[in-house]
Structures are given as structure tokens and as C-alpha cells.
Amino acid sequence: MARVAVLGAGSWGTALSIVLADNGHDVRLWTHRPEQAKKINKTKRNEQYLDTDIPASVIAYSDLKQAIQDAVAIVFVVPTKAIREVAKQLDHLVEPDTTIIHASKGIEPVTLKRVSQMISEELSKFTEEEIVVLSGPSHAEEVALRQPTTVTVSSIEPKHAKIAQDLFINESFRVYTSPDVLGIEFGGALKNIIALGAGISDGLGYGDNAKAALMTRGLAEIARLGTSLGANPLSFLGLPGVGDLIVTCTSAHSRNWRAGNLLGKGHKLDDVLEQMGMVVEGVRTVQAAYQFAKEQQVEMPITEGIFQLLFEDKSPKDVVGQLMNRNKRQEMDDLAQLLMERYSQ
Numbered sequence: 001m002a003r004v005a006v007l008g009a010g011s012w013g014t015a016l017s018i019v020l021a022d023n024g025h026d027v028r029l030w031t032h033r034p035e036q037a038k039k040i041n042k043t044k045r046n047e048q049y050l051d052t053d054i055p056a057s058v059i060a061y062s063d064l065k066q067a068i069q070d071a072v073a074i075v076f077v078v079p080t081k082a083i084r085e086v087a088k089q090l091d092h093l094v095e096p097d098t099t100i101i102h103a104s105k106g107i108e109p110v111t112l113k114r115v116s117q118m119i120s121e122e123l124s125k126f127t128e129e130e131i132v133v134l135s136g137p138s139h140a141e142e143v144a145l146r147q148p149t150t151v152t153v154s155s156i157e158p159k160h161a162k163i164a165q166d167l168f169i170n171e172s173f174r175v176y177t178s179p180d181v182l183g184i185e186f187g188g189a190l191k192n193i194i195a196l197g198a199g200i201s202d203g204l205g206y207g208d209n210a211k212a213a214l215m216t217r218g219l220a221e222i223a224r225l226g227t228s229l230g231a232n233p234l235s236f237l238g239l240p241g242v243g244d245l246i247v248t249c250t251s252a253h254s255r256n257w258r259a260g261n262l263l264g265k266g267h268k269l270d271d272v273l274e275q276m277g278m279v280v281e282g283v284r285t286v287q288a289a290y291q292f293a294k295e296q297q298v299e300m301p302i303t304e305g306i307f308q309l310l311f312e313d314k315s316p317k318d319v320v321g322q323l324m325n326r327n328k329r330q331e332m333d334d335l336a337q338l339l340m341e342r343y344s345q
């Protein structure tokens with residue numbers, strides 16, 4: 001069995017450590033807070049983030065050098081905004097033959113970089129082709145309880161994704177591979193925006209019709225942007241696409257849905273984020289997606305509406321009015337056309 005370092009001791013880092021420990025690996029869970037490492041090692045719990053016991057073979061560290069020593073794989077599971085900072089600290093410590101995996105879901109505003117691009121820019125011994133993304137419909141709370149979960153791993157050089165698949169797969173955590181890193185990263189990041197929207201809709205008191213509309217039209221705009229940037233449109237019909245969109249828009253475990261729900265009930269963004277105490281990736285990703293949509297000249301009306309609601313003080317009701325009163329159009333003209341163009345050649 002292998003030694004694996006997990007960087008980030010929040011909900012998802014802790015849940016993935018449990019999966020790896022169940023597979024017999026020697027897991028080193030790194031946190032930037034020494035007092036948290038001590039508490040995890042003493043109690044075998046990480047109560048701030050998860051209500052589950054942690055296996056004995058997961059040892060927490062706050063010293064990054066010790067945490068990654070002799071690790072065959074390193075898994076980044078910090079929020080997207082912390083990826084560069086952690087990768088910079090790792091750069092002079094990491095050996096080039098290590099497998100680098102990330103399980104974070106976001107896009108960096110301004111640079112518009114995906115997480116695998118950010119990591120490879122900061123780790124001088126690694127190329128973008130070597131970095132693996134792990135993504136899919138997988139709330140930490142259910143993974144920690146060993147409830148059946150499916151995810152996808154992807155890297156441009158397939159051998160790295162295969163290593164990640166072998167490290168994580170078990171009878172309750174099924175891991176597929178995909179060659180489409182862009183589709184997997186865009187699907188995982190952009191669904192958080194739509195989950196904010198689903199939460200807002202529920203918070204406003206709208207019903208299932210509105211949520212189904214948001215999810216379906218949301219998927220259309222995710223696929224439109226992702227495909228314009230080179231992703232395979234079929235990836236958005238897979239686990240890290242529609243699968244993750246469903247789980248995040250319909251589950252009360254979702255921090256993006258919960259934050260949206262409070263916004264829909266009239267709470268202010270700053271208060272909502274303070275109350276959450278965990279990362280709400282969609283808030284940052286909507287800034288990146290709004291900018292991307294303008295640059296790529298891709299229509300993303302839901303993303304635009306949520307951006308205006310969060311950052312331009314537009315009321316939720318006005319955003320709904322704006323979405324419902326757009327020009328008349330055919331439903332299937334975007335995703336269907338992309339698929340037809342791609343497969344009629």
C-alpha cells in the first residue's frame with residue numbers, strides 16, 4: 001500500500017483521507033493550523049468539518065515537509081483561492097516522480113485559470129499534462145459514511161489518472177477515468193454557480209419547475225462556455241457535469257445551495273459567507289465565468305444574473321424577471337448544435 005498526502009483538512013480533504021485509509025493507504029492529512037493537527041490526532045475526529053470518526057491510519061500534520069515525506073501521491077483539497085499559496089510552499093519540497101491530484105472545484109478570477117493550470121504554474125517540476133483532477137457528485141458527508149459515490153479522474157497523460165483511479169477506487173467509492181480534463185474541471189467549477197441559483201430560487205419560495213429550469217438551462221450555458229474553450233460537450237452529460245449539477249442543486253449538504261437559499265431569503269452576501277464557515281466556491285467562480293463569457297462572447301444569462309445579484313446589488317426578483325423576459329428563442333439551438341457539428345463531420 002502507498003503513502004498519500006492530502007493537503008487541506010476541511011470537509012473534502014477529511015472525507016478523501018477516509019477513502020484512502022479504507023483502501024489500506026498510509027494517509028498524511030496536512031492542515032495549516034498546528035492546533036487542528038493536534039486535535040485530529042488526539043480525538044480522531046475533525047468536528048468543525050465532519051461528524052465522522054477518522055481511521056487510525058490517518059495522521060494529521062501541520063509541517064508540510066513531514067506531511068509529504070515519501071508520499072507517492074499528493075492530493076490538493078484546499079479552496080481554489082488557496083491553491084497557488086499551497087503549491088508555492090510545496091514547490092521546493094516535492095519530488096518529480098510524485099503523482100499530483102487535485103479535488104478542488106473553481107476557476108481563478110482575472111487569470112481565468114483552471115486548478116490544474118494553477119498547480120502546474122506553481123510546481124516547477126510538473127507539467128499541466130501530469131496533473132490529475134478528481135471530480136463528481138460527491139458530498140463529503142456521504143462519502144465519509146461510505147455511502148455509494150461515483151467520481152471521475154482525468155489527466156492529459158492518461159497514466160496519471162490511472163494511478164489516481166487505483167488509489168481511490170473501492171466498493172463504495174467508484175472511480176471512472178476520462179481524457180477530457182477541461183470538461184471535468186469546467187463541469188465541477190461552473191455547476192457551483194447554478195447551485196447558488198437553485199438555492200436562491202428555493203429561498204424565494206419558487207418550486208420544482210423553476211429549479212428544473214435553472215438546472216437544465218444552467219447545464220446548457222455550462223456546456224456552451226466549456227465547449228467554446230475546448231471541452232468535449234459529452235463530458236457535461238457525465239458525472240462531473242450533470243451528475244454534480246444534480247447533487248449540488250438538490251442537496252442541503254451543498255454549501256453553494258445553502259448560501260443561495262439564504263440570499264434568496266434576503267440575507268446579505270457578507271453575512272451569508274460568515275455564517276457558512278466553509279468555502280462557497282460559486283461566489284468566486286461566478287466572477288471568473290462572467291468575465292470568461294464576455295471574452296468568449298458566449299451567452300450565459302443565468303451566470304450574468306447571479307453575478308449582478310451578488311456584486312451589483314440587483315434584487316433576486318429583478319434577476320428572475322430578466323431571465324423570464326429574454327427574447328424568444330428555440331430551446332435546442334446551442335447544445336444540440338454543438339453536438340451535431342461535432343459528430344456530423
Ligand SMILES: NC(=O)C1=CN([C@@H]2O[C@H](COP(=O)(O)OP(=O)(O)OC[C@H]3O[C@@H](n4cnc5c(N)ncnc54)[C@H](OP(=O)(O)O)[C@@H]3O)[C@@H](O)[C@H]2O)C=CC1
Nearest residue numbers: 009010011012013032077078079082104105139140278279
Ligand atoms: N465538501 C465537499 O463535499 C466537496 C468539496 N469539493 C471541493 O473541495 C475544495 C475544498 O472544499 P472543502 O474541503 O469542502 O472546504 P472546507 O471549507 O470544508 O475546508 C477548507 C479547508 O482548506 C483549508 N484552507 C483554507 N485556506 C488555506 C490555506 N491558505 N492554506 C492551507 N489550508 C487552507 C481550511 O483551513 P481552515 O480550517 O483554517 O479555514 C480548511 O481546512 C473546494 O474547492 C470544494 O469545491 C469537492 C467535492 C466535494
Ligand SMILES: O=C(CO)COP(=O)(O)O
Nearest residue numbers: 136137138139254255256
Ligand atoms: O461539489 C460538491 C459535491 O459534489 C460540494 O458542493 P458544495 O461546495 O456546494 O458543498
